[in-house]
Amino acid sequence: MDAFVVKTRDPKANDKSKCSTKTTVMERHAQFPKETHVAGQKLFCTSCNLVLDHTRKSSVSSHLGSGKHKQKRDLTEKSNQPAKKQRVLTESSSSVPSTIASQERNELCMEWVAMLAAANIPLSKTDHPAVRDFLHKKVVNGGAIPHRKQLQECYLEREYSKRKEEVKLLLKGKAVSIMTDEMSDDNGRWVKSYYHLQCNLI
Numbered sequence: 001m002d003a004f005v006v007k008t009r010d011p012k013a014n015d016k017s018k019c020s021t022k023t024t025v026m027e028r029h030a031q032f033p034k035e036t037h038v039a040g041q042k043l044f045c046t047s048c049n050l051v052l053d054h055t056r057k058s059s060v061s062s063h064l065g066s067g068k069h070k071q072k073r074d075l076t077e078k079s080n081q082p083a084k085k086q087r088v089l090t091e092s093s094s095s096v097p098s099t100i101a102s103q104e105r106n107e108l109c110m111e112w113v114a115m116l117a118a119a120n121i122p123l124s125k126t127d128h129p130a131v132r133d134f135l136h137k138k139v140v141n142g143g144a145i146p147h148r149k150q151l152q153e154c155y156l157e158r159e160y161s162k163r164k165e166e167v168k169l170l171l172k173g174k175a176v177s178i179m180t181d182e183m184s185d186d187n188g189r190w191v192k193s194y195y196h197l198q199c200n201l202i
């Protein structure tokens with residue numbers, strides 16, 4: 001996940017007292033007009049489709065000086081097409097938290113993992129070139145979604161724990177019977193299925 005955290009070179013920059021809360025999104029954009037744009041009161045890196053923390057100038061500078069950003073910028077320039085600027089259709093809040101970049105990233109990644117899990121789509125599909133291309137071009141802040149390994153290590157466990165608690169709450173105090181079955185899947189691997197049935201006892 002570290003690769004997607006907009007880091008700062010100044011270790012003291014994590015201190016909220018270092019945030020320039022008075023600097024507006026537009027003012028920060030004016031300092032980096034060629035490489036950023038504003039949508040929905042958020043500052044985006046245009047090349048990477050990534051929300052930046054506008055309250056910290058060092059954080060924005062650090063990202064724009066990173067190898068990852070330069071790679072994306074060079075790709076955009078080589079394609080001779082201006083990067084599509086993401087638009088945000090709804091504005092969530094007038095107050096902009098100092099950790100806006102990380103909050104945006106966390107929310108997006110949690111929702112992405114939840115969607116994949118609900119649709120039974122392997123996390124590895126996130127790494128498919130077509131998916132990455134779609135995320136980058138069409139999804140607001142889609143460049144913040146990391147690859148499978150980071151999703152698995154940083155977000156899947158949280159989603160699993162969340163779902164587990166929901167199931168526990170659903171079954172709490174209720175009679176449950178468990179059935180198991182065993183058979184091979186399409187690849188000849190043996191799998192065991194568990195069926196949890198809620199019994200409505202009178």
Ligand SMILES: [Zn+2]
Nearest residue numbers: 045047048069
């Ligand atoms: Zn960038």
